[in-house]
Amino acid sequence: MQTDSSFTFVLFGGTGDLSMRKILPALFEAHRAGGMLADSGKIVAVARHAADRVEYLQWVNEHVKPHVSKNGVDEAAWTSFLARIEFVKIDLGNPEDFVQLRDAVRDLPGIRVFYLATGPSLFVPICHALASVGLNENARIVLEKPLGYDLKSSNAINDAVGEIFAEEQIYRIDHYLGKEPVQNLLALRFGNALFEPLWRREWVESIQITIAEELGVEARGDFYDNTGALRDMVQNHLLQLLSIVAMEPPHSMDSDSVRDEKLRVLRALKPIDPNEIGKVAVRGQYHAGGIRGTPVPGYVTEPGVKPDSTTETFVALKVEIENWRWAGVPFFLRTGKRLADRVAEIVVNFRPVPHSALGVSALRAGANRLVIRLQPNETIRLYCLAKQPGEGMNLASVHLDLAFDQFFREGQMEAYQRLLLDVINGRLALFVRRDEQEAAWRWVEPILNEWTASRKPPKPYAAGTWGPAAASAMLAQHGTCWLEEEN
Template sequence: MSFDLVFFGGTGDLTWRKLMPALLQAFRHGKLPGGGRILAVAREERSDDDYRDFIRQRFDEVDPAKRPSDAEFAEFGRMLHYMQMDLSQPGDYAKLKRWLDEPRAEEGRSAPADTVVLYLATSPHLFTVICEQLGAVGLNGERVRVVLEKPLGHDLRSAREINAVVRSVFREAQAFRIDHYLGKPSVQNLSALRFGNALFEPLWRRESIANIQITIAESLGVGTRGDFYDRTGALRDMVQNHALQLLTMIAMEPPPTADAFAIRDEKLKVLKSLKPFTPQSVQRDVVRGQYRAGSVDGKPVHGYLEEEKVPAGSQCETFVALRTEVQNWRWAGVPFYLRTGKRLSGRDAHIVVNFRPVPHPIFGGTGQPNKLVIKLQPEDGLELHLMAAKGGVGSGSEALSPVSLDLDFDKAFPHQRVGAYERLLLDAIAGRLNLFVRSDEQEQAWAWVEPILQSWAQDGSGPRPYAAGSWGPPAASALVARDGFMWDEEQ
């Protein structure tokens, strides 16, 4: 299958920092279909060779494991092309269409590509104009797919406006709304864990589970992206998409098939079942914070208000913790705690499923309830925490000690792992929608967070301060302690 992959925003950070390294890995692994071309479009004037040199130099700034050798890049680089485009000019879209439609004998092509993937790695405010212009020149036929990078909109209204334009140009099956957390191997294994094994699904309900915690922590600050981040904040940047998508994967009912539409139907049901927020419950169940100066990895770091391009006196939140419930028979009464933030104690993303204690303990000591930890970063894996007898002379049969069964996916499946963006790019080329977000899912997620945004807009108190290098404001611990629980690192 031949393909053309077009990156709008071809010189931007996302393209060279994430997408190009992911494509190189797919190329290394022999997974890119043959006859492929990669076209970057941007405003600057460059030749194909200039762009190849630009990408080659940018590879020096990514993870060393993802850097190509000179020979490797020479082969990969032959796939790379560049086109200067002004995204506001209709004539430039006509030029793009001619480039995609013309056979190129020198590249061994006698016909246009079987598949065209148009990846919008631009600011979301350009999505509507790009889609409208693509439709105007006919770049929306059956062989065309469009990938929309997050954040898709700034609120429910803007998300609906973008989706309305996308739907006016492309069919839903052509629109790939990307959330790179869904491409992580551990997230993909959530479905396998639950629906491919007989062990967990009978326990995956309110009778056995005490609470579920989802943490997406970053030790980095906003860096040089202060102006962008200040317009976004942690709730829009991480909760509305990544954290809620993880919640749906944990809480969804078993789909009838592994078909993309069946899976996304079940995820939508979870989003519709989330307990809605009121102004009163936002005050009680949502904590927002903003980092101050502190220490990360033993080094002093600035507070958010001292970061580059951050407006003076900004009330943008860099941390969010919240409590919610899924109001259905499976999960009634089980609290779900979501937490995300910048400049926290470490770079750590995980899901913790805390099981209820045994109903009648017969061993001495308090023991610890079982828990399942699904690790997302910095490594992918599963840990099942159990209680076992210590054994040994004089220990007594009643002595229990916590032990864990640890599955490291990199060790379990050596040489078979693929990164999140690599997996999602390959899925977009192949037309697999399972790990992408449908428009109704995305709009329902915005509808759920909207009362929080509205409440904050009317609350002049602003975010709570927390020291960089901590786990956020003390109120986040109090939020969980109110139910008699603790965050995982506090246990």
């Protein structure tokens, strides 16, 4: 992916955890690869926790280096990368400080990208301050999640930002959309005659989408206790993945064609009946337990969490899409913290053959499935049945692998690297449009409201397990189970 696009990348929250672990490492990898970033491109970090550029670069050396280049850091590339970085010390709460930022970037080349790696409460003040010094022209702005607490607050932020930046200037980032297997899911469906005819209710029995984390809330207890898993993961990541899986073929891969089809899926989600929430939605909260033999505390004893908190750390949902392609096919969504493994995957279970002369194994559910693994190792695996060697017609499950790191010699591009290059080059297809976000909030809000009104506590689960038993029972009612339970 070559580019001649000159740019000035302004990173708000330049000393924050996201900048250190994801954004700056992604920019370094693009720089190290050569040709992905214009030689004239500059990075301007904005923060108030460093005194000057020298101190900031020391901070970067200490906190960014551990997250780059698994095979070691190329020191020459690292030195030339640091030469791209400038630093501006300002107080984001003081609009007058933005004059210093304007002066620092005034003569720098190319499109300006403003990445807001800050809390959402600062999005609107930063945008107003940028406009006050004329920095909203010839610019793109990247907004990290969460964008609001509910539909009303999300609309308030979008309205305020939309007064300053046009919709085509706004990049609402969801890093799961930048992952290689998600891109390959589109290639598999729309580039091959094999899958698309099967990608419908006649041939698909159910679909599971899981994002599981071994980690707890870490140092984010204050934030997470006012957010919860439904807002933090379902409203954005899981519903975005669902829309990619279920969308109709777009007429092209341009940004609005793709996002139009995703929006149609979100608008076709069957509304959740408040009286049925207990049957189709499970919320849980982890208690003390163990992760790979190491004891870990319960959620309510984590720093920043209220001792009587009823915030959910686990959600499982049964979702239906009311359209011709997917009517009657259950989509099971699941996410949680302190689960048994760190994994993100999409499991497409195809229907068994209608009649088999080969024995009952050919009729069992899950005999044919596609597993798209997003993390930790990015692979696509197609399961089917084959005859075991030897006497008799004994069938066994076998799989075909697309392991990207083995098949393609060139290294994989990390999600943030791909998305940051898309921002610099003005490609919007992998970013969330405002109407998509609104449709997701409209669907999620009745669940949030019912959970708040009912005052029922989340179901407990021990850290290191796969969540409350009710999540498994929900699938059992449909004659299926989560993938790890079958194995």
